[in-house]
Amino acid sequence: MSRIGKLVIPIPSGVQVDVTGSHVEVKGPKGSLERDLSPQLRIIHEDGTLRVERPNDEKRSRELHGLTRTLLANMVTGVTEGFRKSLEITGVGYRAQLVGTKLQLNLGYSHPIEIDPPAGISFEVETPVKLAVVGIDKELVGHVAARVRSKRKPEPYKGKGVRYAGEQIRRKAGKAGKIGGKK
Numbered sequence: 001m002s003r004i005g006k007l008v009i010p011i012p013s014g015v016q017v018d019v020t021g022s023h024v025e026v027k028g029p030k031g032s033l034e035r036d037l038s039p040q041l042r043i044i045h046e047d048g049t050l051r052v053e054r055p056n057d058e059k060r061s062r063e064l065h066g067l068t069r070t071l072l073a074n075m076v077t078g079v080t081e082g083f084r085k086s087l088e089i090t091g092v093g094y095r096a097q098l099v100g101t102k103l104q105l106n107l108g109y110s111h112p113i114e115i116d117p118p119a120g121i122s123f124e125v126e127t128p129v130k131l132a133v134v135g136i137d138k139e140l141v142g143h144v145a146a147r148v149r150s151k152r153k154p155e156p157y158k159g160k161g162v163r164y165a166g167e168q169i170r171r172k173a174g175k176a177g178k179i180g181g182k183k
Contacts, residue, residue, distance in 0.1 A: 005065030009050040009073050012080050017050060019043045024072065028079025031120065031136050035071065038064045043072070050076070078136035085133045085145035086165035094152070094160065095128035103131070107152040107162070115148060130165075 011017055015028040022039040025032065037043065041064055044051045052069045054061040077083070089096060089107075096105050103123040105113045117123055121135040121144050133145040145164070154161035156172040163169060 005052055005054070005069045007069060009069065009076055011048050011050060011076060015076060015079060017045055017076075019045050024075070026075040026079050028076075030079050030082050033075045033078055033137060035075065037068050037071065040064060041068050043068070074138045078138055082134060082136050083138045083141045085141050087131050087133070087145060087148060087162055088165050089129045089131070089162050090154065091160035096125050096131045097128065098123060098125050103148065105148070105151060105162075108160075113151050118144065
């Protein structure tokens with residue numbers, strides 16, 4: 001049996017969970033999330049916990065078991081604590097700032113790049129080179145952070161660009177000097 005799938009999900013006080021067949025809606029202090037999960041699996045809501053059961057040991061059921069449990073756990077965590085993905089900007093003149101709710105990035109292009117946050121997502125700019133994507137939906141937070149990073153990925157020679165906080169960039173050696181070439 002799946003080690004992750006068999007774990008129960010405790011539901012904190014102040015969180016409401018409605019399970020209707022394969023549709024799950026979770027409401028909490030930070031907002032509400034809903035999701036359609038696989039109808040193959042049973043979601044059991046009892047005694048302030050959520051449990052996921054699979055009908056058989058077929059490959060597809062085993063694959064979905066841990067995934068479904070993790071998605072449910074992320075929904076419960078999202079409506080209680082929320083999620084945050086931190087980004088760092090490296091490079092001379094590269095910076096970020098908030099203009100209203102939009103994120104404006106200066107990344108060495110001839111124009112600033114503006115990113116509109118989707119519903120449920122907000123940007124926080126701690127310093128001009130440190131920012132964070134904040135929201136209750138873990139999948140959407142990661143997607144928006146990846147979209148911000150894709151505007152100028154870190155390059156391997158000087159390490160300039162937008163990277164996740166703590167991300168290690170594999171550096172390459174620069175061009176070797178000319179030794180004993182033709183005259």
